[in-house]
Amino acid sequence: MNMSIITTIKNIFRFYGEGFKNMKVGKTLWGIIGIKIILFFVIIKWLFFPNILKEHFHTDQERSDYILNQLTQGK
Amino acid sequence: MEEHLVDWSRAQFALTALYHWLFVPLTLGLSFIIAIMETIYVKTGNTVWKEISKFWMTLFAINFAIGLATGIIMEFEFGTNWSNYAWIVGDIFGAPLAIEGIMAFFMESTFFAIMFFGWDKVSKKMHLLSTWLVAIGSNLSALWILVANGWMQNPVGMVFNPDTARFEMNRFFDVLFNPNAYSKFLHTVGSGYVMGALFVVGISAWYLLKNKEGVKAKKSMVVGATFGLITSIFLIFTGDEAAHQVALNQPSKLAAMEGLYDGHRRAGIVAIGQLNPDKKIGDTQEEFLWSLEIPQALSILGFHDANAFVPGINELVYGDTDEHHIESASDKIAKGKIAIESLKAYKKAKKEADPLAAEKSLAQFRAYEKYFGYGYLENPEDIIPPVALTFYSFHIMVGLGTWFFALFFFLLYFAMVGKIEKQRMLLRLAVLSIPLGYLAGELGWVVAEVGRQPWAIFEMLPVGMATSQISTTAVQTTFWLFAVIFTGLLIAEIRIMLKQIQIGMGEH
Structure with a gap:
């Protein structure tokens, strides 16, 4: 049973490994995907897009109170 | 709230959404066309169809890879620029977006790998199944996004909790089967199918004009034009249903789409016309400088009744309580x-x-x-969206949709009678129609989203109350940052695609 699971996992790794190895245009595409993921998730998200409510308030109650204030006092 | 901040936040969201939508429709449409091509290969055993499928699959992969994660930017914007909105709708959007994420990740990524790496490694039938599942998975992902968008256009199945300041979902199936959501889903994926078909016939036409890849280009042309013709008809019916839902739930959007200031029974549709730029709400000037109208069509299409009253902008703003029970x-x-x-x-x-x-x-x-x-x-007057932008976007979109139907019809006819290579003008028009397909799709979104103004959630939350109180400069900075990044991605996509197309259908 354990051997068959290991063999299956090995086959999956081999399947992906050979697939990546034999790619042509795919290598360029994976390069673009890699750069994009770093750009989006590390640089843009981290530097420019904080979650305002999560960052400024500690609890959901505080967040609710803030939004209710916005809705009832106007901006 | 500074008007500038709201406008820049809207402009940034529009920019990212419009760029994102440059990549999505091809994924939706081309995936099904490839699945059909591969089905023909499996059924006939003809390896030409395998090569054709692999070629279009390569272009599909380029589009998929470049477009991947461009939608995530909008989620970043929810948390930063639209935090009030994100909080208020969090309970409604959480479920559909989580299902979308799980479905997109597991279904698409698993079967995507088999589709690309699995040729000659899994059985033909398993490979074909994977290709179909990638197509179905991509389209199901769109379903959940459009359920969320449909809810914003016609909020149902929820109650506002005054203690938490959130809309809470109390009827999941009302949200899922919101008529606005499913009509929007069908029309939106339908536009993706037409885009996929335009892409296939346009590139096939280019090969035929260059006398390259004759057999494969003609076979692709037949599949693309057939798929395009069928899905164009589908698009007409789903567009009719979408417009019917707009008539029922968003009368201000319908009035702007049609440039209708004074409502009346047996209202016609302006097939083509030029709005009077000096016309103001409530004045007595003519609505159009010139126009060609189809009598009664708006009453029939909007309410399925030739005698139905269609409210105009003036009734919606100033009310008509005596006759039509419209509150001012x-x-x-x-x-x-x-x-x-x-x-x-x-x-x-x-x-x-x-x-x-x-x-x-x-x-x-x-x-x-x-x-x-x-x-x-x-x-x-604030309840009325920008009339000119909504009107022209809608009419150009409908005009282009009509052109695509005619294009697919003639391409298929000439391909079937074996005279397609001789139709040089038609082939050139097919190539030129690729960007027009993208334009039509973008205009559809302009109608949907500009026509919804001033609301972020229709009649519940105006955009001014949905935005966060952040610095306008920060939004302007990220607007230009995204403009540069997305333009770079678009240029990369076009260059890689053109290179691959020039290589030909045999090498991928």
Whole structure:
């Protein structure tokens, strides 16, 4: 049973490994995907897009109170 | 709230959404066309179809890879630029977006790998199944996004919790089967199918004009034009249903789409026309400088009744309580302000631990709740979206859709009678129609989203109240940052695709 699971996992790794190895245009595409993921998730998200409510308030109650204030006092 | 900040936040969201939509429709449409091509290969055993499938799969992969994660930027924007909105709708959007994420990740990524790496490694049938599942998975992902968008256009199945300031979902199936959501889903994926077909016939036409890849290009042309013709008809029916839902739930959008200022029975549709730029709400000037109208068509298409009354901008703004029971916007604004004051009183009573006062305020809030969003508007005219942008976007989109139908019809006819190579003008038009397909799709979104203004959630929350209080400069900076990044991605996509197309259908 354990051997068959290991063999299956090995086959999956081999399947992906050979697939990546034999790619042509795919290598360029994976390069673009890699750069994009770093750009989006590390640089843009981290530097420019904080979650305002999560960052400024500690609890959901505080967040609710803030939004209710916005809705009832106007901006 | 600074008007500038709201405008820049909207512009940034529009920019990212429009760029994202450059990549999505091809994924939706081309995936099904590839699945059909591969099915023909499996059924006939003809390896030419395998090569054709692999070629289009390569272009599909380029588009998929470049477009991947461009939608995530909009989620970043929710948390930063639209934090009020994100909080208020979090309970509604959480479920559909989580299902979308799980479905997109597991279904698409698993079967995507088999589709690309699995040729000659899994059985033909398993490979074909994977290709179909990638197509179905991509389209199901779109379903959940459009369920969320449909809810914003026609909010149903929820209750506003005045303690948490959130809309809470209390009827999941009302949200899922919201008529606005499914008509929008079908029409939107339908536009993706037409885009996929335009892409296939356009590139096949280019090969035929260059006398390259004759057999494969002709076979691709037949599949693309057939798929395009069928899905164009599908698009007409789903567009009709989408417009019917707009007529029922978003009369201000319908009036703007048609440039209809004075409502009437047996209303016609302006097939083509030029809006009078000096026309103002409430004045007596003509609506159009010139126009060609189809009599009664708007009443029939909007309400499925030739005699139906279609309200115009003037009735929606100033009301028509005697004959058609349409409340004026100023009455709605006054009631909305009562709802806001009641909510404020409820909050105060809760803070002061006064249950009787809280109960009374809450009862009053519930009585006026449906006008809540109107309380934030200043002028009755604010309920009308930009008329010219909505009108022209809608009419150009419909005109292009009609052209695509004709294009697919003639391409298929000449391909079937074996004279397609001789139709040089038609082939050139097919190539030129690729960007027009993208234009039509983008205009569709302009109609949907500009036509929804001033609301972020229709009649519940105006965009001015949905935005976060952040610096306008920060939004401007990220706007230009995204403009540069997305333009770079688009250039990369076009260059890689053109290179691959020039290599030909045999090498990938």
